[in-house]
Amino acid sequence: MTTPDEQETWTIAELADAFDVTHRTIRHYEELGLISPERRGTARVFHRRDRTRLALILRGKRIGFPLEEIRTIIDMYDETPGEEGQLVYLLDQIAARRADLEQRRADIEQTLRDLAEVEDRCHADLRDLRGA
Structure with a gap:
């Protein structure tokens, strides 16, 4: 088989x-x-x-990666600069993608901290309004 x-x-x-x-x-x-x-x-x-x-x-x-970027990476294998150029380009794209994701993660973490702060203030204000 x-x-x-x-x-x-x-x-x-x-x-x-x-x-x-x-x-x-x-x-x-x-x-x-x-x-x-x-x-x-x-x-x-x-x-x-x-x-x-x-x-x-x-x-x-x-x-x-978007499809056009994938096309570029894949097509480089068969064209100049060949496999070496393809790998160098891919490493550059990976670094850029990683940096973008790290920034997004930092932004999300900051947003979560901001939400927690607002939530804490809302709970405190609610306690004050209820006279607790």
Whole structure:
């Protein structure tokens, strides 16, 4: 029996099941040119390259990259500056994403502190109004 790693091609249903995404999601990535399955009549036949690109797209989405950024990163592998340039660019994007998330975390923590302060004041004011 052939394992998914040994398979040469996949149908859209097989990829959708393997990555737990909808057929529509895969077709959307195809429409955007992020993956390019072979067409046999009306059937889409996905090769290892498509499967790898789909895995990279989904990983990029999970860590918060927009699709255009994912396209840039993935396409760099096949173009100049190649894999090394791709990795350097990706590291820069990771650093920027991390900095953005750290700032968001700091903003959320400050907002939570502000809410706690307002809540405490509301409770104190309510106690004063009730004469407790």
